[in-house]
Amino acid sequence: MAHDASFNPFQMARAQFDKSADQLNLDQGTRDLLRSPLREFHFSIPVRMDDGTVKVFEGFRVQHSDARGPAKGGIRFHPQETIDTVRALAMWMTWKCAVADIPLGGGKGGVICDPHNLSAREQEAICRGWVRQMNKNVGPVEDVPAPDVMTNPQHMLWMLDEFETIRGGRYPGMITGKPVGMGGSLGRTEATGYGAVYCLREALVELGIDVKATTASVQGFGNVSQYAIELYHRMGGKVVCVSSWNQAEQKSVTYFKAQGVDLDQLRTITDRFGGIDPAKARDLGYEILPGEAWLDREVDILIPAAIENQITGANVEKINKRVKIIVEGANGPTTPEADAVLSKRGIFVIPDFLANAGGVTCSYFEQVQCNMNFFWERDDVLGKLDAKMTAAYHSVSDLARKKSLYMRDAAYLVSVDRVAKACRDRGWV
């Protein structure tokens, strides 16, 4: 579908904030402060191109809020970037860090460019140019960038190197998403999937359900799904169904096994994109079903961990009556129409920005480790992640339970309230 030109993500983000602000009855000053970014940087990055010409790229950094700590958020290389998209994403980062209760604010940045048109050397020059412009306003205690759309660990290392060259020291906590050995953290790969299941575990306890008596159906078989399944199985649950995108067939396919899927076995027949080989799966006794079949299985738990807009007004009614919990491992898997139905049916939803906050929490840990130049073992990282996610979950679910709120609304309220409180405590409002 072509993009609707009237679609403005910043307007959407503001509307969402306004709803929470109304519920929290925030004063006008706080609303005004949080409805707009605290700071915006727009700058030009001149780059000497491979052919000798100079091209000037437009760079941004939006720091929506640093009331709770240094701003945190990705750097995007995107040819159709707009400042309103960056503003919206920066605001969402503020809420995400706040709901996970990590001492970071929200930021986002980028450069209008298409890496398909740029050589590696030119991209390096853009990265270094970005840091030359922003070095006074980013850093371990100011604003901590990370990889995002079309940027990767290599870009982070170029940026870090430029920053350290200018500052004359080693500041690995200036940026996250670095490779292990160059300031990256162990446990990063598992963090999002595990984080979602830590939340699930707490939800089951709260709902009085024995995890060992539960079954689950998972959409997607990428990193998030695989680690979620791994941990859930270790806790005694049984995943009976996974779906994955089949590249050859050009459609998603659902794999069902009533006695439970064997994760290690499935991994041996899976490509690096999470695509399971249907023929081999059939040989291993899996029932091959259409892509949407993951949704209608008779299970207790659904974990959509693939892409956005998967549970929609059109298919939400297919969800089996037995389903009690939906854990949103992916970003935005549920459309607002479907959300309304789920809320009405009383299905317990662990919303995306809580359920998949394991990722940003691990980035925070990376930064912490860098700042003290002491790197933890994997189990330390995951143990601390468990503690953070568990606490984050409970603060949301407590509010939801006490105030009879839908989990998604409760999560927003918790995060906006935390940020508003920080602003008040600092005496800004």
Added chain:
Amino acid sequence: MTRGGQPEDSRRAFAAVPWRELLEVIRQGRGRQFVRVSRKMLNHLCSIGLSEAQGMLTEVDAGPAAAARRDGRVPRDKSPYDKMPGTRVPLEKSPLMTGAPFELAARYLPDEEISERLQRWLKEDEASFFGTVVGDPRSTMPEIAEAIRRYNDVLRGRSGLAPSTLKSLRVSLIQRFLTEQLDYINVAKEVARITDFHDLLDRVIMTRGCYGKLGGKASGLLLAGWILDQPEARELGVGDIKTPRTWHIVSDVIMDFIRLNDLDDVMDQKYKDISQVRREYPNMIQLFKNSPFPPELVEGLARALDYFGDVPLIIRSSSLLEDRFGTAFSGKYKSLFVANCGTREERLLALQDAVSEVWASILGPDPIEYRRERGLQEFVEEMGILIQEVVGTRVGRWWLPAFAGVAFSLNEFRWSPRIRREDGLIRLVPGLGTRAVDRVGDDFPVLAVPGRKGLRAHASLQETLRYSPRRADVINLETARFETVDLDVLLKEVGTDYPLIDRVFSVLREGHLQHVSRVMIDPADDDLVADMRGLLDGTDFVPRVQALLKTLEMYLQSPVDIEFAHDGKDFYLVQCRPQAMSGDTAPSVLPHDVRPEDVLFTANRFVSNGQVPDITHLVYVVPEAYAALPDSETMRSVGRVVGALNGLLRKRSFILIGPGRWGSRGDIKLGVSVTYADINNTAMLLEVARRRGDYVPDLSFGTHFFQDLVEAGIRYLPLYPDDPGVVFKEDFLMAAPNRLAELLPDHAALEHCVRVIDVPAASGGRVLRVYQNADLEHAMAVLEEPGERRVVGRGATAATGSPLRHARWRREVAEDLARGLDPATSGVVAVHLRGSVADGRAGPESDIDLVIRFAGSPQQRATLETWLDGWNRALVALHQQNTGVRVETLLDAVIVESDEAGVGSWPRLPLAGEP
């Protein structure tokens, strides 16, 4: 066999004797040779300005009387002797017979010089037999081969032939062995050496009495090899490039084979209906395979096997038409791999089997259709064959090169506006190059641009992973089969024995692709990705390919298309030919003054230049409906429906729009399964890449198929309806009435999947035009009133005078004319179109060639002739108005009263009342 040569012992003796004695020996034994060297000496003396020599020359040429006149001894005639035959000067009285020039020389030149010159002229003279044999069209290949061997024998270790003699000999050899094309000869004569032909000879298989050549592919590769031996190539940085060891079968050996087995009637296949050709082709292959070879061929193949040993071989067609300038027969004829394992007998049988099958591919439907389209049907199609070692190395149970691929001088697949066409393109794969040349559907070659070394086709890790090769074509030496293996499987088995593993593969660690040294790679545990970064970034490979392309381009004065492979040690050039180009590549003006509701679709990626005018029909394969078809057989039937529509709809007046990759050779679900013959009448081929889940289907990056499109002037455009700002009026495509059931009632069941839209009927009499501008990276399809359109817009000046446009107008005129002829009243049986209009080459001054088969009365014939004359006069006037070009005749109609041979092969135009 002797042709003007001398016994070897006397030749050796000459070198040592003083010149007078030598001359005397020649005078006594070889009078004609004596005269020739005397003449050369006389010429030389004249050239250094000796007046006595000039007098002697006049006497030689015109007799003693003329010499006397020249010296003023006798007065000149009043009337010069140019009106009368000259006087014969008896040779026996000529100073050349007396040795006078040498006597004169002895007075002015030192002995050493005379001796040296005499030696050289004798050599030249000895070599002249060679020119006689090579230049004689009646000489057979074995005779020429013998002459080359003798020439080499005569002149081994001795130099001094005049450059002009050498060049003339080279030209003769090129003409006989390779080609008579002037373009080729002009280049080859400067770079080939006669000894190159001698070296080649031991590896040429021929039969007695054959006259053939080595064929296009062989010529291309030989020429490239010679060019790369030039010092300039090294200066440009090409480096050391090898060509694979090769044997050749001469092109007309196939005729001996056909004669031996009484197969002459198979050559009539080309006149049959294409569906019959297609049906009978498998039988033809079997017929060839079951027919014995001439004994000389069997013996030659056995020698070839002894030469190669047991390395795998590739048997490639090298037909006379293939790879000629402007005609890309690429992929039409077969190339087959032979593992070359087993006993000698088994290997020989396998080799013979492969040769038969490659020969039989002359009778395949695709080449026959292709030739028919280009009016090359009557060209005697002989096929040479190359037997080449497969560049590679044994790795475990497999044989494969480290990597292989193709490279083009001109880039028609630009993913970035920063890439210029002249920046070129490289397509690289691990293993055999077949996966870089062919479309494989579900796997991808690595792309690199020589002129923009740093640019990557893929920006994110996900893209790089998605579009890196995952399989490789290899030869399995245990099963003796060509096969495709998963790289994962291959690497787990062979480990770091894979040649250049750290150049071909990067290691994916923690979401980061890293270059890891070979010693640190552990294929058992590491996730290896064939992104070729080590090769592209860490070596001089890309600059070398660029230098290679530039060098070949410079010599051949044409953009080129090469295939290459690397066995881990050496870089091999495997094929070289001119890159096929459309002449219709000017950017189109994008009209400004169109209403948004008239725009049917737009595109802003991978747009090439050009304009597609006046489309009256759209064939739309509905992506969702196609994907939902229940089985592969039904999917294949969609391909057949497209093929049938291609035959029914007017050539170049319709466009095909379908999901994914047209003609996918891999998974049929990725695109409609068609061959070139099924789509060759379309004006444009569009591929729709709709986002599905988290994935947008990839493009069909070009291959043989693409070159076919370029050659035929068929436009290719990918559509990305889900891109921002892109127009794709699916509602029009879905709502317009579908004519499929009417055109092909048997396939009405596919109506939901294949939609045939009559554009004028669905849009109030309008037609569709597609404007493409690669410079602006934008294309738009607009519904417009038919007829001439003055384009106001951005981009460039309006492209005019394209051959296609002239051909199209003429074709329409011819069709209108034919439709005006009623078979019932006019006596006309059929109207056939031929010549430049039929094959799309017509220019502003071309006429319209028609052959009208007539079976009516004399009166009807007179009426017909008057009617045609009227048409001609009207067309001449109309044409002048349209183009400003005045021609005397525009309609050249030949009336024949019988089905003359060959007439039926030209396209037949429908008459009045015919569908």
